[in-house]
Amino acid sequence: MDKTSLVQQVLSHLTDTLHQAEHAAQVAHETATHEENIAENKYDTLGLEAAYLATGQARRAEAIRRAIALWRQFRPRPHDAGQGIALGALVCLVDAAGQQQWLFLGPDGGSMKLACGDQAVQVISTEAPLGQALLGKCEGDEVTLPGAAGRQVFEVLWVK
Template identity: 70%
Template sequence: MDKRWLQQQVLERLAADLLLTEQAALTAHETATHEENIAENKYDTLGLEAAYLATGQARRAEAIRQAIAAWQQFRPRAHDDTLGIQVGAAVCLVDAQDRRQWVFLGPPGGSMKLECRGQPIQVISADAPLGRALLGKCVGDDISTEIEPHRLQFEVLQAT
């Protein structure tokens, strides 16, 4: 599993999300401040609603910038069996129905699905319920986590 490639894919996706979010914030700001949207009475709230939307989009853009900074500083290391699964691990899990899934444990803000050489990979952070359950586990360990409304159980098949 090429962790540097995965990191680059996360950064590219975050950069694209940031661009869209900044454009949405700009559009909402322009709508909020446009002269045609000045409230004529207390029921005329288009400008106010656009201002709330612009604020929300600006907050989202800042969160994405923070995620980009965390992912740029992130240096995935080789898995160390003595430490168990840590941030930076790529982990293959298997469930009771013998379905396998790959998870890449990274910094906050990069939760997404990617594909590497035809293999789907779920990128999660250590703050996610599954991420917390994985920390410190080793190959062969069973993990269980609750993601409402389901209880998920896996065995750690491989960690790199």
């Protein structure tokens, strides 16, 4: 299991998402400033709405740029069993039904699913509720999360 490969997949996904957000911001800006969208009365708000959308897309693009910067600096370390789960850990959880779930703890902005061979790996930050619950845990420990349908209980199967 190569964590560097996972980081590269995250960067690739974030870069694609950034291009999409930048394009959406550009289209919204062009709509907001197009001469046909000049308000003719106080109820004609298409240009104003497009301007709000352009601003939101620009903010989204900036947040993605910050996430890319964090992930470019991120160097996952090998797991230290004495320290427990930490940023950069690749974790396998199992629930009461025996369903396994692979997680990769990374910096903010990386919530996504990746493929690692034929296995799906969910990328989460240590700020996410599950990420926080995992910090410091070791193989064999239980992790409990409150949920809308009651508590969810997982066992840490392995950590790399």
